[in-house]
Amino acid sequence: MHKSKIIIFSLLTVLLVAVLLILNYFNLLPKKTYSAEDFGIDTILSSVDFNDNGIDDYTDILLGARADAENHPTYDGSYYVGGYPPDDIGVCTDVIWRAFKHAGYSLRDMVDNDIISRPDAYKEIKKRDINIDFRRVRNLRTFFGEFGVSLTHETEQIEEWQPGDIVIFGDNEHIGIVSDKRNRKGQPYIIHNGGQPNREEDILDRAPVTGHYRFDASQIDSDVLVGWN
Numbered sequence: 394m395h396k397s398k399i400i401i402f403s404l405l406t407v408l409l410v411a412v413l414l415i416l417n418y419f420n421l422l423p424k425k426t427y428s429a430e431d432f433g434i435d436t437i438l439s440s441v442d443f444n445d446n447g448i449d450d451y452t453d454i455l456l457g458a459r460a461d462a463e464n465h466p467t468y469d470g471s472y473y474v475g476g477y478p479p480d481d482i483g484v485c486t487d488v489i490w491r492a493f494k495h496a497g498y499s500l501r502d503m504v505d506n507d508i509i510s511r512p513d514a515y516k517e518i519k520k521r522d523i524n525i526d527f528r529r530v531r532n533l534r535t536f537f538g539e540f541g542v543s544l545t546h547e548t549e550q551i552e553e554w555q556p557g558d559i560v561i562f563g564d565n566e567h568i569g570i571v572s573d574k575r576n577r578k579g580q581p582y583i584i585h586n587g588g589q590p591n592r593e594e595d596i597l598d599r600a601p602v603t604g605h606y607r608f609d610a611s612q613i614d615s616d617v618l619v620g621w622n
Contacts, residue, residue: 424595425577429555432579437555441610443618444497450610451557457495458570458584459593461488468588476501476524485568485586486528489559492570492584493608494621501527502619504536514539531565534604540613541606548597551579554605560597561604568604 429436439450446453466483478487490500504527508515514535518526526532537559545553558571560583569585576582576595584593610618 426574426582427577427579428573428575432551432575434552434579436573439557439609439611443610443620446497450496450608451555453496454492454557454570454608455573455584457492458488459572460495461491461586462584462592465592466586468586470528472525474524476527483586484528486530486533488570488584488586489533489568490527492557497621499619499621503540503617504532506617506619507536507539508532511539529565530561530568533559533568534561534565537604537606537608540617541608542612544605544607546602546605548580548602551575551581554581554597555607556581557607559604559606559608560602562600562602564603567600 438452441450442448442453443450444453448456461483464480466478466481466487468484469478469482470484471478471482477490483491493500501523505521505523508518508521508526512518512521515526515532517531541559544558547553554571556571556573559568560571561568567585567587569583572582572584572593574582574593580595580597582593583596585596586592
């Protein structure tokens with residue numbers, strides 16, 4: 394009987410540890426979050442308020458991404474005529490255009506115009522399609538590589554990561570928006586949609602960062618900028 398109790402206790406312990414590891418992996422365990430100020434970092438605000446709502450672009454982009462995260466759209470990359478999936482559907486790239494929409498920009502039209510202007514830069518596009526091109530990570534990399542400010546990929550340089558920045562992981566595998574929340578090391582959380590339960594997560598070190606951009610409209614020709622209609 395004593396031996397049976399030890400076996401049962403051991404199995405329950407293993408099960409508990411496994412559950413805790415799973416919950417931790419999906420960022421479902423409560424964690425203390427920190428702000429830039431906790432690490433003596435000044436938060437950079439954009440000099441542009443494109444939609445004239447009294448909120449700077451970077452903050453608007455952050456808030457737009459967070460609104461999408463809180464809406465928790467079902468992960469689904471289906472093609473939609475008109476380009477835009479309904480609010481309750483989306484993938485990682487949909488976080489980006491919705492964040493830009495919140496700041497007053499039509500990312501779909503800006504990307505499409507750039508494809509028309511610089512077709513050679515978008516080598517993987519065989520046939521232009523305004524309904525889907527802006528929902529491809531590789532195309533967003535090309536767009537932000539041209540019109541965004543390219544920033545560090547080093548996650549330890551915590552002061553270089555600011556709310557509203559765009560981050561790309563791996564070989565165009567995933568994209569997200571930098572949060573204003575930080576972990577205990579000062580690294581920012583990422584707002585993204587990979588179908589996971591928690592859409593604002595401490596994942597910056599989970600995969601190689603291969604792109605980090607800031608969309609500074611003050612440095613971009615006004616002909617590039619298209620407002621949301």
